[in-house]
Amino acid sequence: MTDTKNNTKRRIIEAANSLFYMTGIRATSVDAIAEKAGITKRTLYYHFQSKDELITEYLSSRDQLNLHVYKKWFDEQEGDITDKIRAVFNGIAEITSHPKWRGCGFQRTAGELANKPGHPAIKAASLHKKNVESWLSEEFCHGSLKNAEVTARYVFLLLEGALSTMLVHHDPVYIRESGNAAALLVAHEMPPEDH
Amino acid sequence: MTDTKNNTKRRIIEAANSLFYMTGIRATSVDAIAEKAGITKRTLYYHFQSKDELITEYLSSRDQLNLHVYKKWFDEQEGDITDKIRAVFNGIAEITSHPKWRGCGFQRTAGELANKPGHPAIKAASLHKKNVESWLSEEFCHGSLKNAEVTARYVFLLLEGALSTMLVHHDPVYIRESGNAAALLVAHEMPPEDH
DNA sequence: TTGTGTATACCGTATAGTGAGTGTACAAAA
DNA sequence: TTTTGTACACTCACTATACGGTATACACAA
Structure with a gap:
């Protein structure tokens, strides 16, 4: 059946x-x-067909699930965009502090498969990260940020930095400070009436 | 003998x-x-004694070597601190574009050993990253930046974000843009006479 | 000087277990 | 009867580590 x-x-x-x-x-x-x-x-x-196929499907299945969590933190936060962005970083600080957290699955998988360039699972990881960045970009556009795309990329890079640093140091302070930097960069691009 | x-x-x-x-x-x-x-x-x-010991010594042996490369790019660049910081990111963009580049060895090792918390190799990775951040902090202090320590952390986080993003996307544009963000945050803290 | 003990540095060969992937058979559904 | 989904038992290659043994060099006693 x-x-x-x-x-x-x-x-x-x-x-x-x-x-x-x-x-x-x-x-x-x-x-x-x-x-x-x-x-x-x-x-x-x-x-x-193979373990490789299973790896790829595992990662693909996580894409929207993870993105949804970010969106939820963002949407449910009251205030302006800096508050919402900070909420995302705070959310990450919280879940990554859980003892069962083992780093970003996409980053870790890409790292383990670094010796197999072009592996479909790496493409799945790449797609997910592009989706996160695109989502940020959209939100910043709607929020009428001046350089929405570039700023989204900055925030995305800080997010990745926060995740990989957490894997090495296991200190959530880095994530909150990453959120501060992101909020700073976002505030810099906000339209005058909001700031 | x-x-x-x-x-x-x-x-x-x-x-x-x-x-x-x-x-x-x-x-x-x-x-x-x-x-x-x-x-x-x-x-x-x-x-x-074991493979684990070998892993640890491998990572430890890379610490100063990698740090030295960063320092060289920084020191040899003419101009103010933003120029020097940009030089570091540009240097990274270059070496990570080499077909033999396989990501940051410290990040990747920490990722592979994520299921073994407290592994000495993870401590070696953590130490290296702390050394990078400390070096940035010192340079920013000498450069009379206002919030040297916090700014160093921001730049460090962008650096980590650039490295992990490069592993996933293999697009050096991300690294240069990360350098732009870093330069922006540094410029924000520079004493007035330099800017 | 010669002999003996001991530490260093190395090799070849097990061993006990794990790895991904298969061949074949059987049962239920269509 | 044919297709679909599942199980058992298997292969063959590989893996970290252990064991037994050897050649050299140096230290100290006879």
Whole structure:
């Protein structure tokens, strides 16, 4: 049945998501994923052609989910754009402080696959990051920022810097300070009546 | 002879450096390192207790080397601090555009070892990043910047963002724009007579 | 000077386990 | 009857590390 198929496939991706993220791509065996999904390895290979394909689908499945979290923090914050941007960084500071946080899955996967240029999973990571930047750019346009695109890129770069620094230092202060820098750059481009 | 010992040890670290960086930590076998160093695996284990120890020494050996490159770009650039900072980002844009560039080794190693909190190699990565930030802070102090420490952190975060973004997108434009943002934040803190 | 003990530096060969991916068979659904 | 989804048992290559053993060099006692 197609329904069963999708269900099994979803369970596999869920198991892959959890293990790839917590343990790392290379350190996670296909056996472990199959076991966690409650199926045989042979069944996994019925649904996916290879481990590489599974890696790619894992990352792709995270794209909109992660983006949605950022959007929620942004939208639910009262105030002007600097307040909303700060809210995103504060949100990140909070979730990355959780002991189960293991860095940005997209960055880490791209890092592990750095020896395989052109790997589809790297493209999935690239796409996700482009989506984050585009979203920022749109919000800044709607907010009538002067150099919306460039500013979005600055904020995006600070976001990436905050994430990768958190992975190394495990100190959320860096994320909040990154948010300060972002707010500063955004305020610099705000129309006069808002500031 | 101690001389021979150091020589062998250095050769091992050199081989480890090359393979760990190009291929990744987990994807590199101890066998491959021994072979590249031209020794037996038994000899490698005579000089190093474990693969983990080798990983740690590999990263530690890169700390001052990488920092020195940044310093050189900074020192050799004529002009004010914004010019010098831009020179650092331009230098990074150049080397990261080389086809053999595989991302920041410290970030990538921290990413691969994310499932082993407290791993000595992660501490080595953390130390290196602290050294980069401290160096920036010192330079900004000597340059009489107003909020030297905070500004150094901002620039550091942009640097990390530039490196991790380059790993995902392979587009050096991001690095130059990151340099623009850094220059902007630095200019904002410069004493009036210089600006 | 000669002999003996000990540390250094190295090699070749196991070993116990894990890795991704397959061949074949069986059951249920279409 | 054919297709679809699943399982068991397997291959073969690789992996970190352990073990047993050897050649050289130097220190000190006879």
